[in-house]
Amino acid sequence: MSDFSREAVPKWLAAVTGAALLAAMYLIFLWVPTEATMGPVQRIFYLHVPSAAVAFAGFFVGGGAAIGYLSKRSHRLDDLSVACNEVGLLFACVNLVTGCLWAKPIWGVYWAWDARLTSMLLLALIYMAYLILRQSIEEPGQRAAVCAVVSIFGMVDVPIVYMANRWWRTQHPAPVLGGEGSLDPRMTFVLFFSIFALGLLFWCLVRQRRHLEALRRASDALRREVQAMV
Amino acid sequence: MEPNFKWLWAAFSVAWALHVGYVAVLSGQTRTLARQIGDLQAQLKRGTRADPGREG
Numbered sequence: 001m002s003d004f005s006r007e008a009v010p011k012w013l014a015a016v017t018g019a020a021l022l023a024a025m026y027l028i029f030l031w032v033p034t035e036a037t038m039g040p041v042q043r044i045f046y047l048h049v050p051s052a053a054v055a056f057a058g059f060f061v062g063g064g065a066a067i068g069y070l071s072k073r074s075h076r077l078d079d080l081s082v083a084c085n086e087v088g089l090l091f092a093c094v095n096l097v098t099g100c101l102w103a104k105p106i107w108g109v110y111w112a113w114d115a116r117l118t119s120m121l122l123l124a125l126i127y128m129a130y131l132i133l134r135q136s137i138e139e140p141g142q143r144a145a146v147c148a149v150v151s152i153f154g155m156v157d158v159p160i161v162y163m164a165n166r167w168w169r170t171q172h173p174a175p176v177l178g179g180e181g182s183l184d185p186r187m188t189f190v191l192f193f194s195i196f197a198l199g200l201l202f203w204c205l206v207r208q209r210r211h212l213e214a215l216r217r218a219s220d221a222l223r224r225e226v227q228a229m230v
Numbered sequence: 231m232e233p234n235f236k237w238l239w240a241a242f243s244v245a246w247a248l249h250v251g252y253v254a255v256l257s258g259q260t261r262t263l264a265r266q267i268g269d270l271q272a273q274l275k276r277g278t279r280a281d282p283g284r285e286g
Contacts, residue, residue: 008260041234044241051245090252094245101241105234201249208256215263222270229277 008211009204017204020197024190032190044102049176050194051095052120054202056158058088059127063155066148075217078144081151082134083209087202089127096124107171116164116172123161126154140220 028046035042062084069077099117100110111117130150137143165172176183183191 039234041237043238047242047245087252090248094248097244097248098241101237101244105237205252205256208253208260212256212260212263215260215267219263219266219270222267222274226270226273226277229274 008208013200013204013207017197017200020193020200024194024197027190027193032186033184035187038106041102041105044098046190046194047198048095048098048102049191050198051091051098053195054198055088055091055095056162057199058084058091058202058206059123059151059155059158062088063152066151066155069144069148073141075140075144078148079210079213080206081148082213083206085127085130085151085154086209087205089124089131090205091198091202092120092124092127096120112171114170114172115168116161116170119157119161119164123154123157126150126157130154 024046028043032043032046034040062081065077065081065084068074069081099120103112104110130147133150134143134147137146164170165174
């Protein structure tokens, strides 16, 4: 079966992802206790933090695939890289927007130019530039090679964003996992369950995005054949 | 309803709207490309039938 006629997201994966997302929503809105100081708005945390975790994982897989592409020149690795980076950017945008909507009632402002927020915004801008660059280079080999370099550059920025509120004094809350903060065990469970559910959603979207890239390649090849025939 | 509930709803609504929007864009592009591929394959088939010497 050709690349473009197979099913991108198997039904069982879509069903498991849907069930996991529904379960996550149940846990976030109905099961986990309300945080004493912030109240219900703290529940944004269960979407905000997992979105960042999934985006970071996506940028790492995308960067790894980019390194693989530069050494093997396999178009499948380029497909994986662009899929992970694009879907990772979606999750990074969700992280930024949910962060702003949490900050307004808690800090009184949507945005603060501190190290964590600014470095996350820069990371998202790097991947926006990556996608614009992909659109602007026609030759497929050159496009993949140049974008692989940008993808690796973006991946290197991820640990800086992660460590920003450890290395510098920031308005952003201290890390709750592996840092000074502590979390109720039920909150920890919901946090990890949300990471799992959003991880599944990420993988479904990456599969669909890779499928789209395979279709583009098939369409380009057929168009060249038709042009050669005319 | 607690005063900061609206921010919670806003955050989840925007997040899911972003995801649904992205899925809609992906599905639209996939459908368009699948249709284009079908058209191109039909064009190729017509072309090879009209010019059997090109086959093989």
